[in-house]
Amino acid sequence: MGSGPRTPFENPVVEWVDSRLPIFTMMQKEYGVFPTPRNFNYFWNFGAIAMIMLVLMIVTGIVLAMHYTPHTAMAFNSVERIMRDVNGGWLIRYLHMNGASFFFIAVYIHIFRGMYYGSYKKPRELLWILGVLIFLLMMATAFMGYVLPWGQMSYWGATVITNLFSAIPVVGESIVTLLWGGFSIDNPTLNRFFALHYLLPFVIFAVVFLHIWALHVVGSNNPLGIDTKGPQDTVPFHPYYTIKDTFGTLVYLVIFCFFVFFMPDALGHPDNYTPANPMVTPPHIVPEWYFLPFYAMLRAITFNIGIPFTEIVIISAKLGGVLVMFGSIALLFVLPWLDRHPIRSARFRPQYRIALLVWLAVFAFLGYVGSQPADAVKFGIPLSYLGLLGTIYYYGFFLAILPYLNKHEKGRDLPPSIHESVLKGSA
């Protein structure tokens, strides 16, 4: 990194450091003059926003950890003490709680941006895979963080999710015992979840570094999805996108602060303000909102899959649900190889565009299904059937529609270059 030729800096201190460790040269190259497509829209803000949210989570989290006690007898009370007695503790906790939601909102938009503009396609496949890996790590981190306040939803959410692993044939039960460090969710579980919840954000940070490194090797995609062909297609990152990112981030943070100060519990669940009780299950267990679509897919499989007309079960309903849920994320990993269409941006692929927007609506609808009780019935139809239909579309989009469009979608003519489109006002 940065051992090539160097232009000396005027400031003697900067120059002294830079000639020994060219960190200023590196920053200058990657964030100063870095050539960036000139036609970004506001969708391109969300990477920077996600980065800011990650830093916010780490900073508030470390301070929370200074007041928090990871013990089943004390965890709930220590969080209540943060809320009532620690100076400004309520603010730090509400920033962390709502920060998790707003981190997920930013990342969901960021991922969808990638799907809409085909940013996962050659040469950005590895960049995309690192992104999906970050998403997975975030889910693990948020899941374990939610257990820490040791409320009823913490406890029962953790019970239901860790029990998923018992669906694995043969070794399932031993894996669950290993996860728990006992025979149910208990103090050993809380302790290890706290240790991992502290660790994983730093792992995420490291993967974000690789993600950005990979981005800076191939350069950014853009709303037209065509390659940059020369300096006329780009602008330097600073000041153009430093300012645009700052502006977008500030707008985002204003909305975030509105939640933190005026409706801090709107995205949470009231049951989590009841201390965990291993002997009483709340009537309706729901995960945090950002897991709901996946939870709906988990519950969509309510039937065993076996050999017809015999009693032989190959995949039980429970295992089926687990496979479908994890599979839905595995599909994201291999997306660059499922969609092999040469055109990147949905702007020039009308059929893909419609299929993708329907996919988005289905994903949101699955979120709604996940928020309802499992036996809910709407308009005379059991919601679990609608959940199954949604799951079929989710899978069908990746496994049937994309391969079909690879062969049959002609697409619109691509513009010759970014700068010509910009000048015509159509970028």
Place this chain on the structure above:
Amino acid sequence: MASNTKADHGHPQDGETRRDFLQLTAAAFGAVGAGVFAWPLVNSLNPAKDTLALSTIEVDLSTVQVGQSITYTWQGKPVFIRRRTAQEIADAEAVDVSTLRDKQADKDRVQKAEWLVVVGICTHLGCIPQGQKTGEIKGEYNGWFCPCHGSAYDTSGRIRKGPAPLNLPVPPYTFLSDTLIKIG
């Protein structure tokens, strides 16, 4: 290196050299070594001795009336003990086993017909079914009902309806006397 001759390295034209062999062997031993080191770390996450030590309890049954249920905590899990009525026993025994999802006869699930001892955790995703306290819904089969996704268990703790795959498990237990049992 001084004597960088062919003789030192075997026959490169074979595509494999002694050095390749040494490297592979070293890597293989390294991998085994890393595994040996990793195992105690992973195993430390399994239940510790004190957790295991808490894994038996003794329960006094002398105060339990016919038709009454009690709940005890064993290994952090609720254990349901029900002193069944003659009617409940008859219902449980009358079922045709071949029609069950998890085929088990009532006599294989109890030591003394009057006492049913089961772990009170729904075999679907781990909620605690209702039906222990008077006034709670016992479900269609008069045993227990799990409100989470609607599984119903019968008076032998067997799954009869809903998504759960298995019967409520029977924990290992022994009668120390007529009114005292040891669970675990």
